Amino acid sequence: MPRRFRAPVVLPADPSCSVLRDGVVDIGDDGRIVFCGLAADAPPWPDLLVTELPGILLPGxxxxxxxxxxxxxxxxxxxxxxxxxxxxxxxxxxxxxxxxxxxxxxxxxxxxxxxxxxxxxxxxxxxxxxxxxxxxxxxxxxxxxxxxxxxxxxxxxxxxxxxxxxxxxxxxxxxxxxxxxxxxxxxxxxxxxxxxxxxxxxxxxxxxxxxxxxxxxxxxxxxxxxxxxxxxxxxxxxxxxxxxxxxxxxxxxxxxxxxxxxxxxxxxxxxxxxxxxxxxxxxxxxxxxxxxxxxxxxxxxxxxxxxxxxxxxxxxxxxxxxxxxxxxxxxxxxxxxxxxxxxxxxxxLGRDDIGALEPGRWADLVHIDLDDPTFATGLDVPDDQLLSNLVWGAGSRRVRDVWVAGEQVIGEGESLRVDRAKAQAEVAEAAARIRG
Incomplete structure (x- = not known):
């Protein structure tokens, strides 16, 4: 169903790498983005499921x-x-x-x-x-x-x-x-x-x-x-x-x-x-x-x-x-x-349907949470400092949730589709045989 994600910071990955404060991303029932922008500018959409994300939202x-x-x-x-x-x-x-x-x-x-x-x-x-x-x-x-x-x-x-x-x-x-x-x-x-x-x-x-x-x-x-x-x-x-x-x-x-x-x-x-x-x-x-x-x-x-x-x-x-x-x-x-x-x-890769949060692109999203010393100063810092903290400090460490085509595939840092422990065990077994 159509959904709206709202976060204190949204990084749409537009050419200027804008930082949207109190942003939203709306997703249609086809898994594509309908709107990305400030919450104050978001279009009214009756019966929309709204998910509040306490952190940073950016493209996959x-x-x-x-x-x-x-x-x-x-x-x-x-x-x-x-x-x-x-x-x-x-x-x-x-x-x-x-x-x-x-x-x-x-x-x-x-x-x-x-x-x-x-x-x-x-x-x-x-x-x-x-x-x-x-x-x-x-x-x-x-x-x-x-x-x-x-x-x-x-x-x-x-x-x-x-x-x-x-x-x-x-x-x-x-x-x-x-x-x-x-x-x-x-x-x-x-x-x-x-x-x-x-x-x-x-x-x-x-x-x-x-x-x-x-x-x-x-x-x-x-x-x-x-x-x-x-x-x-x-x-x-x-x-x-x-x-x-x-x-x-x-x-x-x-x-x-x-x-x-x-x-x-x-x-x-x-x-x-x-x-x-x-x-x-x-x-x-x-x-x-x-x-x-x-x-x-x-x-x-x-x-x-x-x-x-x-x-x-x-x-x-x-x-x-x-x-x-x-x-x-x-x-x-x-x-x-x-x-x-x-x-x-x-x-x-010659793709204009992924890599950014823009209308028409697939809703491939990543949620970064803030429970980390890197974000101890909070989000109320200049844009360049926020981006610096994300890129140089946090990196992948605080990836908590991931969606592909609007479908959640990672929740709280773990796959929602695959048993990771089982996948690791199967790799270990196969690798041992390959090594001889």
């Missing part, structure tokens, strides 16, 4: 790049550099995964994200049907697809065909509240032949689908592509991929020319500062990307490379590392960092 966070079923592999090979970590530890372990294992890992990953206020994640992993089923069970929102990669025993042509069949059968978005969006998940230019990249681009463009792809994560991963084409972005542009919807994960080792190309083509970037720092992959040129108006969101990457799925940590790391990289303590403020995880993340 958007994780633009993740491999969440890797909760099963958390901590494995954690001291190795990226390419050795993949080839020696991760890919051999993944070869032992069963489809049911992927569902098990995704359930726990989805619950972990929801408890941190992350309502949407863009996922790249095997057995995507199992992943979709897992996310529908937790109530979250996801963008995913059948992985496309060239490895022994895998047929990248069949992977493209499988994605086509799925989209043609179910459509791009489906499920309650359009919780699932199907995408093309091409691993990378260094793990696919040029023909595969071209066919992926053509197939995705024909269906208006998003392509997820790793780009320029490690300095030495794409030496052959750079020697032949100049850079991976130039290669992707040549095969037509940048003419459609694309989210480039990591995008660390980019030239000025690459950034200009991404800006011209409106390519989204998934900035993953935690994973990039842990694997010593490098620091993305965040200031330059934003200055060029490249759509940038934040990603956790996988829980085996980060090693958690807390996007609030990425908010903090993005700001701190940008300041370190530029030597400028004003390089990225709390408001801009918060937008990276909400409105900007949605834009990087």
């Amino acid at each position: 966070l958007v994780n633009t790049h993740a491999h969440s079923p890797m909760t099963l592999l958390r901590g494995m090979g954690g001291e190795l550099p990226l390419l050795r970590w993949l080839r020696e530890i991760i890919w051999p372990a993944e070869a032992r995964l069963r489809p049911s294992d992927v569902r098990t890992g995704m359930v726990l990953g989805s619950v972990e994200m929801l408890r941190h206020g992350v309502t949407t994640s863009a996922e790249m992993y095997f057995h995507s049907e199992q992943m979709a089923d897992a996310v529908l069970s937790t109530g979250a929102r996801v963008l995913l697809g059948t992985p496309i990669i060239d490895l022994p025993g895998l047929d990248w042509r069949e992977m493209i065909t499988a994605t086509e069949r799925w989209i043609d059968a179910d459509g791009l978005r489906w499920g309650p509240g359009e919780r699932v969006e199907l995408t093309y998940t091409a691993h990378s230019a260094y793990m696919l032949p040029v023909e595969a990249l071209r066919l992926t681009a053509e197939s995705a463009a024909a269906r208006g689908a998003l392509v997820q792809i790793h780009v320029a994560e490690a300095a030495d991963e794409d030496l052959a592509q750079r020697a032949e084409f100049g850079s991976v972005p130039k290669l992707l542009d040549r095969v037509g991929m940048l003419a459609g919807r694309v989210i480039a994960a990591h995008a660390i080792h980019l030239s000025d020319e690459d950034i200009a190309l991404f800006a011209e083509r409106r390519v989204g970037v998934a900035h993953c500062p935690g994973s990039n720092a842990k694997l010593a992959s490098g620091m993305a040129r965040l200031r330059e990307l934003r200055a060029a108006a490249v759509p940038v969101g934040l990603g956790t990457d996988g829980p085996a490379s980060n090693d958690d799925l807390d996007l609030w940590e990425e908010v903090q790391l993005a700001a701190m590392l940008s300041r370190l990289a530029t030597g400028d303590s004003t390089a990225l403020g709390a408001a801009s960092a918060l937008l990276l995880a909400t409105r900007d993340g949605a834009a990087a």
Whole structure:
């Protein structure tokens, strides 16, 4: 039924990151937002169910790049550099995964994200049907697809065909509240032949689908592509991929020319500062990307490379590392960092129906309570101080309630749909078998 949420502070994640004092969010019976603004300006609505929330209400966070079923592999090979970590530890372990294992890992990953206020994640992993089923069970929102990669025993042509069949059968978005969006998940230019990249681009463009792809994560991963084409972005542009919807994960080792190309083509970037720092992959040129108006969101990457799925940590790391990289303590403020995880993340994925509290968008909401030393000074402080306390101090620690498409999925910090203890036990059992 239609509902109204009222809170002392509402953060709609509009372009200026406004702070609404005594705000309301009205939700229609279809799970979309009807109104967001000051309570004094709210339209009359007879027989409306009103819920008073004693804290801060903001949009659900958007994780633009993740491999969440890797909760099963958390901590494995954690001291190795990226390419050795993949080839020696991760890919051999993944070869032992069963489809049911992927569902098990995704359930726990989805619950972990929801408890941190992350309502949407863009996922790249095997057995995507199992992943979709897992996310529908937790109530979250996801963008995913059948992985496309060239490895022994895998047929990248069949992977493209499988994605086509799925989209043609179910459509791009489906499920309650359009919780699932199907995408093309091409691993990378260094793990696919040029023909595969071209066919992926053509197939995705024909269906208006998003392509997820790793780009320029490690300095030495794409030496052959750079020697032949100049850079991976130039290669992707040549095969037509940048003419459609694309989210480039990591995008660390980019030239000025690459950034200009991404800006011209409106390519989204998934900035993953935690994973990039842990694997010593490098620091993305965040200031330059934003200055060029490249759509940038934040990603956790996988829980085996980060090693958690807390996007609030990425908010903090993005700001701190940008300041370190530029030597400028004003390089990225709390408001801009918060937008990276909400409105900007949605834009990087080519979505205008999530990431902000605006009429027509899905009612994906997060309630932050104030029972924490961070908020000891209360809410009656200047807007910039309030945002600073939220971003730098509280983070995910005070996420209490979460709604997706107007449906509550987290209450008092716990999943209302999934037994978390059981999910953790099932991951432990599967992980023990995978380790051998």
